[in-house]
Amino acid sequence: MPTQSNLASSTAQVRAYAPTADLNVSSPPSQREKARPHAAASQRDLRTEPGPIRFLIIALAVIFLTVFVVLPLVVVFASAFSRGITAYFAALSEPEALSAIRLTLLIAAISVSLNLIFGVIAAWAISKFDFAGKTFLITLIDLPFSVSPVISGLVFVLLFGAQGFFGTWLQAHNIHILFAVPGIALATIFVTFPFVARSLIPLMQEQGTQEEEAAISLGASGLQTFFRVTLPNIKWGLLYGVLLCNARAMGEFGAVSVVSGHIRGETNTMPLLVEILYNEYQFVASFAIASLLAMLALITLIVKTILERRLDEGQIVSDD
Amino acid sequence: MGLTLTWLSVIVLIPLAGLFLKTLDLSFDQFWSIITSRRTLSALRISFGLSFAAACVNLVMGTIIVWALVRYRFPGRRLFDAIVDIPFALPTAVAGVALTQLFAQKGWLGAPLAELGIKVAFTPIGIFVAMVFIGIPFVVRTVQPVLIDLDPEIEEAAASLGANRWHTVFRVILPSLIPALLTGFALAFARAVGEYGSVIFIAGNLPNVSEIAPLLIVIRLSEFRYADATAIAVVMLLASFVIIFAVNRLQRWAQTRIPTH
Numbered sequence: 001m002p003t004q005s006n007l008a009s010s011t012a013q014v015r016a017y018a019p020t021a022d023l024n025v026s027s028p029p030s031q032r033e034k035a036r037p038h039a040a041a042s043q044r045d046l047r048t049e050p051g052p053i054r055f056l057i058i059a060l061a062v063i064f065l066t067v068f069v070v071l072p073l074v075v076v077f078a079s080a081f082s083r084g085i086t087a088y089f090a091a092l093s094e095p096e097a098l099s100a101i102r103l104t105l106l107i108a109a110i111s112v113s114l115n116l117i118f119g120v121i122a123a124w125a126i127s128k129f130d131f132a133g134k135t136f137l138i139t140l141i142d143l144p145f146s147v148s149p150v151i152s153g154l155v156f157v158l159l160f161g162a163q164g165f166f167g168t169w170l171q172a173h174n175i176h177i178l179f180a181v182p183g184i185a186l187a188t189i190f191v192t193f194p195f196v197a198r199s200l201i202p203l204m205q206e207q208g209t210q211e212e213e214a215a216i217s218l219g220a221s222g223l224q225t226f227f228r229v230t231l232p233n234i235k236w237g238l239l240y241g242v243l244l245c246n247a248r249a250m251g252e253f254g255a256v257s258v259v260s261g262h263i264r265g266e267t268n269t270m271p272l273l274v275e276i277l278y279n280e281y282q283f284v285a286s287f288a289i290a291s292l293l294a295m296l297a298l299i300t301l302i303v304k305t306i307l308e309r310r311l312d313e314g315q316i317v318s319d320d
Numbered sequence: 321m322g323l324t325l326t327w328l329s330v331i332v333l334i335p336l337a338g339l340f341l342k343t344l345d346l347s348f349d350q351f352w353s354i355i356t357s358r359r360t361l362s363a364l365r366i367s368f369g370l371s372f373a374a375a376c377v378n379l380v381m382g383t384i385i386v387w388a389l390v391r392y393r394f395p396g397r398r399l400f401d402a403i404v405d406i407p408f409a410l411p412t413a414v415a416g417v418a419l420t421q422l423f424a425q426k427g428w429l430g431a432p433l434a435e436l437g438i439k440v441a442f443t444p445i446g447i448f449v450a451m452v453f454i455g456i457p458f459v460v461r462t463v464q465p466v467l468i469d470l471d472p473e474i475e476e477a478a479a480s481l482g483a484n485r486w487h488t489v490f491r492v493i494l495p496s497l498i499p500a501l502l503t504g505f506a507l508a509f510a511r512a513v514g515e516y517g518s519v520i521f522i523a524g525n526l527p528n529v530s531e532i533a534p535l536l537i538v539i540r541l542s543e544f545r546y547a548d549a550t551a552i553a554v555v556m557l558l559a560s561f562v563i564i565f566a567v568n569r570l571q572r573w574a575q576t577r578i579p580t581h
Contacts, residue, residue, distance in 0.1 A: 148514025251411025
């Protein structure tokens with residue numbers, strides 16, 4: 001949601017237009033005031049609350065976010081380092097931990113690259129062409145977002161499980177999907193599918209098809225047009241989608257938990273290992289793995305903020 | 321294009337169709353008896369009821385947070401703005417163990433609450449807390465852009481026509497935020513209903529008391545009672561279809577309602 005930074009960039013302007021206390025409430029806004037940017041006007045007496053209420057609202061917001069969001073994050077790191085830094089690194093270098101990290105990286109690599117390719121194609125199809133069933137296609141793309149992760153896992157169990165539709169065939173050919181890497185990858189692809197497509201569709205719709213049409217009329221081939229014209233235009237949006245897709249792929253728990261079978265050292269991803277260690281009261285080890293995932297989340301957020309700023313700048317440039 | 325449809329069918333459509341096909345194996349009576357069994361009903365009631373309560377809290381607190389972030393300037397504002405996204409970004413299992421640790425009887429918040437006689441972890445209150453945690457970004461992030469874009473002249477007009485601040489906020493500003501607020505509420509509700517990872521650690525998972533519907537699906541699967549798991553899943557899936565549909569309608573309503581300037 002690249003919406004905040006234009007607000008932030010106008011903060012300086014807001015300060016410059018410090019509220020004037022002698023403003024007459026009953027007089028209509030003058031011409032000069034109308035000419036100001038919106039955000040600049042927000043500090044005026046007319047559009048704000050009395051000091052105590054303002055303080056109360058800020059205090060409520062800050063306390064709520066601190067208790068419900070900041071504290072859990074702090075707990076992760078505090079618990080991970082509660083027995084000191086050696087115990088932390090010892091927990092991370094356990095063979096089980098290493099195999100979980102390896103599996104998580106593998107699954108993320110598979111699902112991000114596949115969703116990257118198909119997300120771009122889906123967004124391209126939806127934003128540059130008109131066809132019947134387009135709304136249906138968009139709904140289909142959004143679907144994994146609104147389905148419970150457990151159900152996302154369940155559908156693959158029903159397809160590939162021993163009692164599933166393809167179960168007997170798979171067993172006859174000795175192909176392992178469920179309780180193995182392919183199943184985990186499939187479930188992860190399912191839950192992360194919307195990210196790339198969703199972050200590209202609005203961007204590509206806004207850019208329209210003019211540049212592509214120009215390229216093609218100048219003799220560029222379809223692929224050339226895509227790599228030389230479309231791709232450079234969407235690169236920040238694409239990175240944004242990949243970033244979110246990756247974060248979810250590495251952190252997915254519900255869907256993966258249903259299809260993985262929890263085979264130690266083989267089909268446990270990092271989130272699953274967090275659960276197992278926690279249930280075995282190995283809190284330091286559990287939170288050590290959790291702290292890696294939390295760091296991933298924090299890095300994702302920081303990069304996301306930078307990318308949102310880039311996206312906003314890109315929009316401002318294309319507006320001119 | 322054909323490629324997109326094929327891929328989407330393989331990844332999304334076929335698996336979901338499989339789910340519905342599987343329920344057709346059941347007769348209606350069987351389906352009905354699974355759905356109306358005491359344990360299923362309790363799980364559904366806990367999931368939907370607590371999600372609704374959590375979404376209500378998110379609605380109120382989300383509005384307050386958005387207001388503070390958009391309308392006021394205070395130290396750390398941009399940091400808190402970024403912090404709102406943490407429940408989105410933090411893997412659910414990590415959130416689950418962290419909240420449990422925090423609210424357990426010896427935890428930082430659990431200990432003082434226990435002295436007051438309030439037990440959070442391993443009770444339905446724990447489920448509620450986890451649902452509030454994961455739902456908060458939905459309300460904030462759907463309402464934020466709308467509040468930023470709100471035309472200041474409407475407020476100025478209300479004020480200059482003699483409305484006091486209370487009236488302006490509750491009669492003029494909040495009504496124009498309603499579609500966004502309801503969308504955020506619906507998204508937070510939908511997320512809480514389906515949530516698994518961040519809830520199961522803190523829930524206690526006692527059948528009929530603190531067992532959520534997604535967990536019951538997992539339990540039925542581990543007992544190889546696939547039909548039971550599928551039936552519960554279908555009910556939840558239908559509920560989320562209804563919610564998506566409602567959200568889409570809300571957004572269309574919002575687009576026709578608020579004139580773009």
